[in-house]
Amino acid sequence: MDLGIKGKIAVITGGDSGMGRETAKILAQEGAKIALLDKTTDNLQETTREIDTMGEVISVQADLRNLEDVKAAKQKILDHYGAVHILVNCAGITGATDPFLELSDDDWYETIETDFMAAVRVCRAFIPCMQEAGWGRIVLIASEDALQPYTDEMPYCAAKAAVWNLAKNLSKAYAKDGVLVNSVSPAYVATPMTDEMMQKRAKEKGMSFDEAIDTFLKEKRPHLELQRRGKPEEVAAVISFLCSELSSFVVGANYRVDGGSVAGL
Template sequence: MELGIEGKVAVVTGGDSGIGRATAKLLADEGVKVALVDKTTAQLDGAVDEVSAVGEALAVQADLRSLADVEAARDEILSRFGQVNILVNCAGITGATGDFLEIGDEAWHQALDVNLMGAVRMCRTFIPAMREAGWGRVVLVASEDAVQPYIDEMPYCAAKAGVLNFAKNLSKAYAQDGVLVNSVAPAFIASPMTDAMMEQRAKKMGTSVEEAIATFLKEERPHLELKRRGKVQEVAAVIAFLCSQQSSFVVGANYRVDGGSVASVSL
């Protein structure tokens, strides 16, 4: 399928690894010029080297908790490419987990600042360029946790629920300007984030990582019908579609890429 976005410029946060890295590579393969944004250095440079093998890519270091960093990233990207047409916000953290009564304000603020306010800062900074051009695509990465509660991950769940609501609001605010906003909600994807979760689980259980994954699926994700972790490429494919000309009548939608993990008909 021809995506019709060759020559467009995309900004992908969380681009140093996982879903962000896979998305950047797929977009570059479609002829999109990609700015990969993350707070790391060496790992980000490695991702850019990989993406550059198939297209034009730029590494931009920025901490999404800092508005100054985000605005500096915008200036650097516009200086290099002259425009921004696509924003994919993949950056996120698991944040504090455990008993609700033992999670303090600072931990809550950290999860909200990265997962929700990071998306807010990126959109507020980059949407004006898309409005001016009269064409844009914004994809915010949420999570199954946004609609399916997990009592030991409350800060993350709340932040991702906020991302869904934020994306829906943005979609109504800027569709008339040609800027189409949607979200994607993955579940238990094989990425550095879930690798760390499973390594910690394996250490706690005294088992292998493979056994930790198997027991996690059985005990914590019983509705994930495919009984495996998803692949970053499987999420990137849906994101790329939402960034394309082919998604021109998709506005304010949330695409679940979760292997069936969400048990209800909830969005």
């Protein structure tokens, strides 16, 4: 399927693994030019080499909690490509998972800085580029937790609800400029973040990694009807659609890719 994005410049944060990596692969195969952003270089160079076999790509190291890093990343991308048309913000952490009364201010700030303020910063950086081009697509990664809170993940839930609200607000502010903003809410996808969660659970409960996944599904995600972790490429397929010309009448939407995990309407 032709997504109509050949030659477009796509910035993908958290692009070294998981949903960001799979989205980059799809967009590169569709002819977009890719800029991968991540705060560490552990997997970034490996992913860059993989994407390089599919299309044009650069990698940029940036900590999105740091405004100067965001500004420097923007300048490096513009120096190389001269424009930005697509932004996918996949960067995020689970954050503190203690009971509410045991959470410190720093626990809240750390999660909000990474999961919400990072989205604010990258949108503020790249929206002017899209306005100048008269065409843009922004996809912010929220979560099932934004709609269906979990008491052991309160900072994450709050930050992702804020991301969902931010996407809706931005969609109303910039659609007139041709910049279409939407969000995607995955649930329990097989990424390094949920791997870390399951490793921690396995250690705490004295069980294997696979047992941790099975018991988590039964105890914590009973409404996830498919009873398995999602695949990053399953989420990337939806993200890629929202980055495309095919989504030209989709504005301010939140697409749930959650295996049925959210119980309500």
